[in-house]
Amino acid sequence: MQTEVENIRARQRARHHDFLRTILIIAAFAMPVIAALSLYALLNGSLDSIQALGFGFLTSTAWVPNPPNGGPPILGALPAMYGSVVTTLISLLFAVPISLGIALFQSELAPRKFRLPSIFLVELLAAVPSVVYGLWGILFLVPFMSKYVDPGLVGSLGFIPIFSGETNGLGMFTAGVILAIMIIPYGAAVMREVITAVPRSQREACIALGGTTLETVRMGVIPYASTGIIAAVVLAMGRAIGETMAVTMVIGNVARISPSLFLPSETIPSVIANEFTEVAGNNIYLAALFELGLILFAIAFIMNLLGRVLISRLTFQGGRSANV
Amino acid sequence: MRSMIRMSSKNNKRNVGIVALVVVILAAVAGGYYFTTMNTTQSTSATSIMTSEASTMMSSESSIMTSATMTETSMASVTSSIAAYNPTTPVSIVGAGATFPQPLIQTWTLQYHTLYPAVSISYSGIGSGGGIQQITAKTVDFGASDAPLTSANFAAAPGLVLFPETLGGVAITYNLAAFGITNTTVLKFTPDVIAHIYMGLITKWNDPALVALNPGVNLPNAFITAVHRSDGSGTTYAFTNFLSVTVPNWAAQVNYATSVTWPVDTKAGATGVGAKGNPGVAGAVVNTNGAIGYVDVIYAVSNNLAVGAVQNAAGNFVVPTLQTILYAAANATGTPNPADLRLHIVNAAGPQSYPISTYTYILVYRDMSANPSTTHDKAVALAHFLWWAIHDGQQYSSALIYVPLPANVVAADEQLLMTLNYQGTPLLTG
Numbered sequence: 126m127q128t129e130v131e132n133i134r135a136r137q138r139a140r141h142h143d144f145l146r147t148i149l150i151i152a153a154f155a156m157p158v159i160a161a162l163s164l165y166a167l168l169n170g171s172l173d174s175i176q177a178l179g180f181g182f183l184t185s186t187a188w189v190p191n192p193p194n195g196g197p198p199i200l201g202a203l204p205a206m207y208g209s210v211v212t213t214l215i216s217l218l219f220a221v222p223i224s225l226g227i228a229l230f231q232s233e234l235a236p237r238k239f240r241l242p243s244i245f246l247v248e249l250l251a252a253v254p255s256v257v258y259g260l261w262g263i264l265f266l267v268p269f270m271s272k273y274v275d276p277g278l279v280g281s282l283g284f285i286p287i288f289s290g291e292t293n294g295l296g297m298f299t300a301g302v303i304l305a306i307m308i309i310p311y312g313a314a315v316m317r318e319v320i321t322a323v324p325r326s327q328r329e330a331c332i333a334l335g336g337t338t339l340e341t342v343r344m345g346v347i348p349y350a351s352t353g354i355i356a357a358v359v360l361a362m363g364r365a366i367g368e369t370m371a372v373t374m375v376i377g378n379v380a381r382i383s384p385s386l387f388l389p390s391e392t393i394p395s396v397i398a399n400e401f402t403e404v405a406g407n408n409i410y411l412a413a414l415f416e417l418g419l420i421l422f423a424i425a426f427i428m429n430l431l432g433r434v435l436i437s438r439l440t441f442q443g444g445r446s447a448n449v
Numbered sequence: 450m451r452s453m454i455r456m457s458s459k460n461n462k463r464n465v466g467i468v469a470l471v472v473v474i475l476a477a478v479a480g481g482y483y484f485t486t487m488n489t490t491q492s493t494s495a496t497s498i499m500t501s502e503a504s505t506m507m508s509s510e511s512s513i514m515t516s517a518t519m520t521e522t523s524m525a526s527v528t529s530s531i532a533a534y535n536p537t538t539p540v541s542i543v544g545a546g547a548t549f550p551q552p553l554i555q556t557w558t559l560q561y562h563t564l565y566p567a568v569s570i571s572y573s574g575i576g577s578g579g580g581i582q583q584i585t586a587k588t589v590d591f592g593a594s595d596a597p598l599t600s601a602n603f604a605a606a607p608g609l610v611l612f613p614e615t616l617g618g619v620a621i622t623y624n625l626a627a628f629g630i631t632n633t634t635v636l637k638f639t640p641d642v643i644a645h646i647y648m649g650l651i652t653k654w655n656d657p658a659l660v661a662l663n664p665g666v667n668l669p670n671a672f673i674t675a676v677h678r679s680d681g682s683g684t685t686y687a688f689t690n691f692l693s694v695t696v697p698n699w700a701a702q703v704n705y706a707t708s709v710t711w712p713v714d715t716k717a718g719a720t721g722v723g724a725k726g727n728p729g730v731a732g733a734v735v736n737t738n739g740a741i742g743y744v745d746v747i748y749a750v751s752n753n754l755a756v757g758a759v760q761n762a763a764g765n766f767v768v769p770t771l772q773t774i775l776y777a778a779a780n781a782t783g784t785p786n787p788a789d790l791r792l793h794i795v796n797a798a799g800p801q802s803y804p805i806s807t808y809t810y811i812l813v814y815r816d817m818s819a820n821p822s823t824t825h826d827k828a829v830a831l832a833h834f835l836w837w838a839i840h841d842g843q844q845y846s847s848a849l850i851y852v853p854l855p856a857n858v859v860a861a862d863e864q865l866l867m868t869l870n871y872q873g874t875p876l877l878t879g
Contacts, residue, residue: 193704378723
C-alpha cells in the first residue's frame with residue numbers, strides 16, 4: 126500500500142518534471158526562433174531593394190521614391206542612419222549621467238523617506254506612452270527649445286558647426302532631448318538595482334579607510350557595478366534607437382545630413398512610420414523600407430555587441446583591482 | 450551613527466515618508482499648473498490645434514442634433530431613386546482611409562445607423578495612402594482617399610472603382626505674428642511664389658517677389674521655414690497637383706503625389722520641415738516664427754489659423770471658403786465621366802474659384818464579392834449606404850464645413866453606383 130502511493134507520487138513527479146521541462150525548453154527556444162524569423166522576414170522583404178540599389182543604398186543621401194520623370198526610385202539610407210545614430214548619442218549624452226545620478230541618489234544618499242517616492246516618480250515616467258511624450262514635445266518642448274535653448278547655444282557656441290545655423294526647435298537636438306527623458310527611467314531603474322546589489326563590505330571598506338561619500342561611490346561602488354551600469358546604458362540605447370512616435374513628432378522628418386544639430390533630420394523608425402502607407406505599387410520602395418529595418422537591426426546589434434565587449438573588458442579590470 | 454538615528458525615530462520617519470510623497474506629488478501638479486499658466490499665450494493656440502479633431506467631432510454631433518431642422522440644399526435637382534431598402538440581418542461594415550473626410554463620414558455612419566439599426570458602419574481615419582493600401586489588401590469593405598488612384602494602384606487592385614463623395618480645399622497658412630502680421634492681414638501668394646518657397650528658391654519673407662505681391666505689408670527680413678507633410682496625404686496630393694498644373698518647373702522637378710521629395714529639404718540655406726498629419730503641420734507653423742504650411746481648409750478655419758489668398762486661373766487672389774471651393778467645382782471643365790470619376794478641379798476657371806480645391810473619393814470593388822470579407826448582406830448594405838451618402842448624406846456637409854457635391858457629379862456617381870454588383874447581380878435596383 127505504501128509503495129503504491131510512493132509509485133503514484135513518483136510518476137506524478139516525473140510527469141511534472143517533463144511538463145516543466147517542455148515549457149522551459151519552448152520558452153528558451155522561442156526568443157531565438159522569433160529573432161531568426163524576423164531577420165528572415167526583413168531579409169526576404171528587402172531582397173528587391175538589395176538587388177536594385179545594391180551597396181549604394183548605404184552610402185547615398187538622395188531619397189526620391191517617385192521620381193518626377195517616372196524613372197526607378199533613387200533611395201539612400203545614409204540620412205536616416207545618421208539621424209538615428211546622432212539622436213541616440215545625444216540622448217545617451219544626457220541620459221547616462223542623469224540616470225547614474227538618480228540611481229546613486231536613490232541607493233546611496235536618499236533618506237528612506239525620499240527613496241520610495243523618488244523611485245515611484247521615476248518609474249512613473251517609464252509608464253508614459255511615447256505618443257504622449259511626442260505631444261508634450263511638440264506643444265511644449267519644441268517652442269521652449271526654439272525660444273530659449275537653441276538660440277542660447279547658437280549665440281554662445283555658434284562657432285562650432287554642430288551648434289550653428291537657423292533654429293526652429295524641430296530637429297535632432299530636440300529629438301535627442303526628448304529621447305533622453307524617455308530612456309532615463311530605464312537607465313535609472315537598472316542602474317539602481319545593480320548599485321544596490323554592491324556588497325556592503327565594499328562601502329564599509331572605503332569608509333573605514335576614511336573615504337568621503339564621493340570617494341566611496343567613485344572607488345568602491347561604481348567600479349564594482351560598472352558591468353551592470355554598461356548593461357543599463359545598452360538597454361536604454363536600445364529603446365532610444367527604436368523609438369518612433371515621439372521622435373517623428375519633433376525631428377522635422379527631412380532626408381538631409383546637416384552638421385548643425387538644430388536642423389531637421391529623420392531616423393530609421395520615423396521614415397518607416399511616415400512612409401509605409403505610400404508604397405503601394407512600388408516594390409523597390411517597399412523593399413527599401415524593409416532594408417531600413419534590417420539596417421536598424423544591424424545598428425542595434427553592433428551597438429549591443431560594443432556594449433558586451435565593454436562589459437567583458439570592465440569585468441576583467443574589476444577582478445584585477447579586487448586582487449590588488 | 451546614521452542607522453542609530455534612523456532606528457530611534459523609525460515610526461516618525463515612516464509618517465514623514467508618506468507626507469513627503471504627498472508633497473512631491475502636489476509640487477509636481479502645482480509646477481505643471483504654473484508652467485501651463487506661464488505659457489498661456491502660446492499654448493492656448495497650440496492646444497486648440499491639437500484638439501481640433503475633438504472640436505470637429507463635437508460639431509458633427511451637434512449637427513446630428515440639429516439635422517432634423519436642416520433642409521436639403523443643393524440636392525433638389527437629383528431625380529433618380531432606388532427601390533426601398535429594409536435590412537433585417539445585422540451587418541457590420543468596416544471602412545478606412547483619408548482623415549480629411551473623416552468627420553463627415555462618421556456623421557453619415559451614425560445617421561445611417563439611426564435610420565437602419567441593422568447596419569453598423571465603422572470608419573477609421575488612417576490616411577489616404579493607408580486607405581488605398583487596406584482596400585487593395587481587402588482588409589476593409591471600403592476605402593477612402595483624397596488622391597485619385599494611379600494606374601499602378603488600379604493594377605494592384607483589379608476591379609476597384611472610385612467616386613467622389615465630397616470636396617474640400619487646401620489652405621496656405623503662415624505664422625508671422627512675431628513680426629506684427631496677424632491673422633487679419635491676408636497675405637497674397639501666386640503659384641510661382643509658393644512653388645519657389647517649397648523649392649528653396651525664396652528663403653526670406655522680404656523676398657522681392659513676396660514684397661511686390663503684398664504692397665503695404667511690412668514683410669520682415671526673416672527666414673522662411675517651409676512645413677510640409679511627412680506622411681502620405683491627400684492634402685499633399687492636392688497641393689502638389691496644383692503646383693504641377695501651374696508651375697512647369699515644379700512639374701519637371703517635383704511632380705505630384707501623396708508624398709513627394711521636397712527640394713526645400715535639401716537645398717542649402719533653406720529650411721524644410723516635415724510634420725505628421727494636419728495637426729503636426731499646424732503645430733509646427735504655430736510654434737515656428739516665419740513658418741509657412743498647407744493644411745485642409747476645414748482645419749485652418751476651425752483652428753482660426755492665418756490663411757493666405759492664392760491667385761487663381763483668372764488672376765484673382767481668392768481666400769478659401771465653402772463658396773469659393775464650390776465655385777471651383779462648378780467651373781471645372783467637362784462633364785464627369787462615370788467610367789473614370791477622377792476629377793481634377795485644381796486651378797479651375799472662374800473669377801471666384803479657389804484654385805487648390807479637390808474632390809475626395811470612396812474606393813470599393815465593383816464586384817464586391819472580390820473582397821472575401823464582404824458578404825452579400827454587407828455588399829447590399831454598403832451599396833445602399835453609399836447611395837444614401839451622396840444624396841441625403843450631403844445635407845450634413847455645410848455644418849461641418851464641407852462642400853456638397855454638385856448635381857452633375859451626383860448624377861455621375863449614381864451611374865457608377867448602379868454598376869456595383871455581387872457576382873454579377875446588381876446591388877441597387879431602380
